[in-house]
Amino acid sequence: MGFGNVSERRSAPPQVGVSVVILALGPKGDTGNSAADSGNAANSAHSRLWLPLVKRVRQPFLGCWALPGGDLRSDRSLEQSAYAALESTTDLHPRYLEQLYTFGGPTRSHGGLPMVSVVYWALVGQTEAAGFEDGDNVRWFPEDELPELAFDHRQIIDYALLRLRSKIEYSDVATRLLGPTFTLRQLHGVYEAIGGETLDLANFRRKMLASGDLEDTGEKVREGRQRPATVYRYIPKRLVENGTPHESDGDDIVELSRQGEREDALDALIPSARI
Amino acid sequence: MGFGNVSERRSAPPQVGVSVVILALGPKGDTGNSAADSGNAANSAHSRLWLPLVKRVRQPFLGCWALPGGDLRSDRSLEQSAYAALESTTDLHPRYLEQLYTFGGPTRSHGGLPMVSVVYWALVGQTEAAGFEDGDNVRWFPEDELPELAFDHRQIIDYALLRLRSKIEYSDVATRLLGPTFTLRQLHGVYEAIGGETLDLANFRRKMLASGDLEDTGEKVREGRQRPATVYRYIPKRLVENGTPHESDGDDIVELSRQGEREDALDALIPSARI
């Protein structure tokens, strides 16, 4: 395949695309102790994070697994492009979407066209992801058992995990991996899954309730056959200053024809508070 | 000026560029109490943050002030492109450089070509920035007295400041606004300038020294005519996990011909620890 000579490719501006790291809690019963687990210390019974990857149908890295991605269109915001890429490849509807980082540079294309990728990361609720239906070209992998990945996608995923682990401490990302409501034990499980270490349940409970971010829904659920647990919902704080900037600062929601609802949905995905 | 019809522009991929928010401490003696200061409460004697802007020579926003920027070249990393844009427009050599965010979407071009901007932020040491020489098309402005800005550059700057204020708490960014060595009072001043509020000097000193990030250089300096203060230098922590990913993960430093030294310099600018 030919695209100009070398010097042309050097000075020409690179192509742009979007990719998305999609994260969800593993299917129920996934405790992280799979076949590949032999002499691993500290193998607790947490659930793990899983993510969907797509199989590449082009060179380079043909047949390799890669992050879902797509084009960047001039008439869409970056978020919209990310959302579209995510939706069209995986049929998922995330509960969180945030720009992660933009990757570029001459070494990452590996023979393909020079490429700048604006990468987003997304969180999908447990019920939404419960299917985990692997299509021909889409398959879910647990975070700690990833296959060989195309390009620098492995580092990108690692960075997304790092960001998630960092962000869990001062934002509501943990709740986005569950449904709209949840018990304290479920939330506790998410924190342990993400952090990778055990957290004292008693202190965790107190801290969460003291934060004022949770609201008692009045409901109760029984997971096993024991005492039922109270169900909470996340209450967004008094909205302070916005965290990562998002483009809908007024006149952004323009003529998206049949996409109005998705727009509203998107707005709810954009993070707030801190960086 | 014509660039295709509307529908062509919609579906075509957008252009990409880099911009840089450059921050430095104000010139000595700048206490933040300028002409525009009348009934402002809490006008302490901190120094302020200043940043260089360039005057636009093209439509749209011709004559407006804007962030320094440039093209993205396929044969350079994003950092290198940002560094080049910064250097060529302002002649400065930053002590810190980090990717801030990537901005895009249909509403931000305002009649120009659809544009995606990968924005970096940079910190310049006090001595380096001491010149504050305003050229014909470059001029320094204090952070709280910015002129009308082109595009969404005002929001971008606000976001950079937000990031700086957040990042000061868990990284060494504050030291990057000074020289390689500094006294505790100088550092204290930077924290107050960035945070905007007064900090107890005694506690600040203890906290800094307890962190183990500072090393006594053995030197002493006298700023006024009183007791000389010990001079410290910042000691990077035992390198934990890397914060924002940077592309030089091995085989990146390739054939940059006469650019070798700058490459090494660049490496030292990339942040570590946390997000």
Added chain:
DNA sequence: GCAAAAGTGTTCTTGATACACCCATGG
């Protein structure tokens, strides 16, 4: 009443804050 999870109490340590105080230096 027993197991298991829900939920509460109590102690101890650590770190931050507020603020009083002593020390070194040049005029």
Added chain:
DNA sequence: CCATGGGTGTATCAAGAACACTTTTGC
């Protein structure tokens, strides 16, 4: 000897970690 900034000490308060304990439920 005094003004000024450098530097230290100390009491108080709040958040977090550790862990013992009580309560509610189904079997």
